[in-house]
Amino acid sequence: MIVGKQKPIAEIKEIISPYKKVLVLGCGTCVKTCFAGGEDEVATLSSALRLSCKKEGKDIYIEELTVERQCEDEFIREAAIAISKNSAVLSLACGAGVQAIARRFGDVPVLPGVNTTFIGVLEKQGLFTEECLGCGDCKLAAFGGICPVTRCAKKLQNGPCGGSQNGICEVNPDTECAWQQIITRLGNLGQLDNLKKYNPPKDWRPSHAGGPRKLVREDHFI
Amino acid sequence: MKKKLKPKITVFHCINAINNCESLPIPYKDTFKLKSVKMACSSMVKDAFLLRAFEAGSDAVIVFVCPEGQCRYVEGNIRAKNRVNWVKNLLDEIEIGGRRLSIHNIANGDTEAAVRIIRQVLADINELGPNPARH
Ligand code: SF4
Ligand code: SF4
Numbered sequence: 001m002i003v004g005k006q007k008p009i010a011e012i013k014e015i016i017s018p019y020k021k022v023l024v025l026g027c028g029t030c031v032k033t034c035f036a037g038g039e040d041e042v043a044t045l046s047s048a049l050r051l052s053c054k055k056e057g058k059d060i061y062i063e064e065l066t067v068e069r070q071c072e073d074e075f076i077r078e079a080a081i082a083i084s085k086n087s088a089v090l091s092l093a094c095g096a097g098v099q100a101i102a103r104r105f106g107d108v109p110v111l112p113g114v115n116t117t118f119i120g121v122l123e124k125q126g127l128f129t130e131e132c133l134g135c136g137d138c139k140l141a142a143f144g145g146i147c148p149v150t151r152c153a154k155k156l157q158n159g160p161c162g163g164s165q166n167g168i169c170e171v172n173p174d175t176e177c178a179w180q181q182i183i184t185r186l187g188n189l190g191q192l193d194n195l196k197k198y199n200p201p202k203d204w205r206p207s208h209a210g211g212p213r214k215l216v217r218e219d220h221f222i
Numbered sequence: 223m224k225k226k227l228k229p230k231i232t233v234f235h236c237i238n239a240i241n242n243c244e245s246l247p248i249p250y251k252d253t254f255k256l257k258s259v260k261m262a263c264s265s266m267v268k269d270a271f272l273l274r275a276f277e278a279g280s281d282a283v284i285v286f287v288c289p290e291g292q293c294r295y296v297e298g299n300i301r302a303k304n305r306v307n308w309v310k311n312l313l314d315e316i317e318i319g320g321r322r323l324s325i326h327n328i329a330n331g332d333t334e335a336a337v338r339i340i341r342q343v344l345a346d347i348n349e350l351g352p353n354p355a356r357h
Contacts, residue, residue, distance in 0.1 A: 008315070009312070009315050009316055010315070040268060040269065040270060043268075043269075043270035044268075044269040044270045044273060044312070047270055047273035047274055047276075047277055048273060048312055048315075048316050050277060050355075051273065051276055051277055051316055051318055051355045052316035052317070052318075052355075054277075054355040054357065055316070055317060055318060055354040055355040057357075
């Protein structure tokens with residue numbers, strides 16, 4: 001899923017400051033799971049913004065709404081009436097959601113309330129970790145299902161750098177060495193021979209380095 | 223001259239800690255307003271509910287929960303504590319003041335402790351002044 005973090009209230013206040021009527025629009029999928037932009041976060045942020053503005057004597061009207069997904073037109077449509085009643089939208093979705101709303105509603109400013117951070121997993125309640133950079137050419141089969149592109153600080157493709165100690169990355173003591181994990185996992189799978197195969201330098205063209213990507217499925221065109 | 227507002231406190235309480243906050247024997251009851259919100263478990267308290275209490279004009283918000291290790295639903299009071307701490311930070315961030323929100327562990331039916339805490343919070347409001355978002 002996409003993991004994001006709500007922006008600091010001061011920054012949000014700054015970006016909504018030109019507007020008197022703001023719709024705080026949540027997304028009930030990825031950002032809800034990481035506590036950045038679901039129904040609860042919409043309610044909490046809206047309340048905090050109202051309190052803060054009231055304290056400063058600023059006049060603001062804040063409406064709250066959460067749709068199931070902001071990146072799909074079918075769900076976005078549900079927000080049309082609420083959007084038409086407000087002078088700006090503060091979207092708590094990921095950057096894709098913000099842009100999808102902006103694309104559909106051309107005449108209303110759509111502002112980001114969340115910093116979209118990474119593609120990751122919920123490792124345990126309250127802890128999210130980055131697992132995939134969306135490189136466009138997945139090689140997890142060679143690495144026992146652990147991604148060195150994302151989880152090795154140096155993105156090494158052919159074994160560890162030699163700097164890790166006790167399984168901890170030399171770049172960041174908070175991070176486990178991805179290559180230590182890959183080797184342990186390949187050992188458990190009986191696939192240590194994978195390490196003898198040479199992995200050529202990564203071709204970054206299918207990644208974002210080649211500009212924005214598109215996925216076309218003509219069989220689904222209508 | 224602006225009329226002095228009566229201090230207003232909202233108490234969210236788990237019914238297993240204190241069953242009824244409205245009937246607590248607090249002295250000078252007519253000098254302040256107390257609103258109580260009963261919960262079947264303190265884990266029902268949400269960030270937005272606490273903030274809404276301030277939006278509704280509370281000068282302070284108190285959460286009464288069971289002692290740690292004694293929650294009937296295992297960890298409800300721990301969840302409540304974490305949420306209260308989160309909202310305290312948020313209240314500091316928006317300069318309403320995290321000190322206006324507090325959480326207290328209360329043994330089942332210990333009304334004396336509840337009264338003592340409410341009186342202390344009233345004294346704190348006296349020092350802090352009214353909720354700055356209450357006009
Ligand atoms: S808009 Fe973003 S956060 Fe919401 S469902 Fe789509 S990808 Fe996930
Ligand atoms: S190899 Fe590429 S697609 Fe696969 S997990 Fe790593 S970054 Fe993601």
